[in-house]
Amino acid sequence: MIRIHHAPFTRSLRVILLCEELGLPYEIVKHDFMAREHKGAPYLAINPFGRLPAIEDGAVVMFESGAIVQYLLETYGKSRLQPALGSPDRPAFLQWFHFAEATAMGSVSDFIQHSFVKPEAERIPAVVADAARRMQEWLGVLDHHLAGRTWLVGDEFGAADVMMAYSVNNTKFIGQLGDGHPNVSAWLDRVQARPSWARTAAA
Ligand SMILES: N[C@@H](CCC(=O)N[C@@H](CS)C(=O)NCC(=O)O)C(=O)O
Structure with missing residues (x-):
C-alpha cells in the first residue's frame, strides 16, 4: 500500500x-x-x-x-493520464507538467511567504508585488492556451492537469485568479467537478 x-x-x-x-x-x-x-x-x-x-x-x-x-x-x-512517449502531445504534456512546479509555484510561494507566512518584520512588499505580476503573466498565457480546450493537453484529463490544478487553485485561494482569466477559471471548475477532487479535498 x-x-x-x-x-x-x-x-x-x-x-x-x-x-x-x-x-x-x-x-x-x-x-x-x-x-x-x-x-x-x-x-x-x-x-x-x-x-x-x-x-x-x-x-x-x-x-x-x-x-x-x-x-x-x-x-x-x-x-x-499521459500521452505515450513519442506521441505528438508528449512535449506539451511535459511542458505543463513541469511548469506547474518549476515556474508557477515560484510566484505562488513568494506571494504566500511574503504576505502571511514569514514573520511580519521579514516580509518584503516588493516581493509580493513582483510575485503578483509574475502570476498574472503566467495566468494570462495559460488562459490563452486554454481557449477552446477542455483539458491542458489533448482531449482527456491527464497528469498535467493534476499538477497544474494545485498551482492554479492556490492562485484562487490568494485572490489572484479573479475574473480576468475566464478560461482558467472554467478549467479549474471542470477539474474540481471531478469526483476525485472531492475525495482529495476531504483527505
Ligand atoms: N518542490 C517540492 C516543494 C515541497 C514543499 O515546499 N512543500 C511545502 C508544503 S506545500 C512544505 O512542506 N513546506 C514546509 C517548509 O517550507 O518548511 C515539491 O513539489 O514537493
Missing part, C-alpha cells in the same frame, strides 16, 4: 488526486503542519528537507510532488 505523507492544502494534494484518478489504494499519514510535525525527526528520516509530500511504497521512499506523480504513473499508470 502506498503511504502518502500529507497535510491539508499542501502539494501532497497532487499525489492524492493522482491516486484517486488511477484508482490506486493508498494510506494517508497526516502531519499537523501548524505544529511543525513535518520538521520532527521521524519525518526528517523520510524527507530530510522536512517538506510535504513524501511517499513510501515498499522499499521506495521519495519526495518532490512531480517526481512522485511521475513515478506512480510509470509504475502503476498502465499508460493512463
Whole structure:
C-alpha cells in the first residue's frame, strides 16, 4: 500500500488526486503542519528537507510532488493520464507538467511567504508585488492556451492537469485568479467537478 505523507492544502494534494484518478489504494499519514510535525525527526528520516509530500511504497521512499506523480504513473499508470512517449502531445504534456512546479509555484510561494507566512518584520512588499505580476503573466498565457480546450493537453484529463490544478487553485485561494482569466477559471471548475477532487479535498 502506498503511504502518502500529507497535510491539508499542501502539494501532497497532487499525489492524492493522482491516486484517486488511477484508482490506486493508498494510506494517508497526516502531519499537523501548524505544529511543525513535518520538521520532527521521524519525518526528517523520510524527507530530510522536512517538506510535504513524501511517499513510501515498499522499499521506495521519495519526495518532490512531480517526481512522485511521475513515478506512480510509470509504475502503476498502465499508460493512463499521459500521452505515450513519442506521441505528438508528449512535449506539451511535459511542458505543463513541469511548469506547474518549476515556474508557477515560484510566484505562488513568494506571494504566500511574503504576505502571511514569514514573520511580519521579514516580509518584503516588493516581493509580493513582483510575485503578483509574475502570476498574472503566467495566468494570462495559460488562459490563452486554454481557449477552446477542455483539458491542458489533448482531449482527456491527464497528469498535467493534476499538477497544474494545485498551482492554479492556490492562485484562487490568494485572490489572484479573479475574473480576468475566464478560461482558467472554467478549467479549474471542470477539474474540481471531478469526483476525485472531492475525495482529495476531504483527505
Ligand atoms: N518542490 C517540492 C516543494 C515541497 C514543499 O515546499 N512543500 C511545502 C508544503 S506545500 C512544505 O512542506 N513546506 C514546509 C517548509 O517550507 O518548511 C515539491 O513539489 O514537493
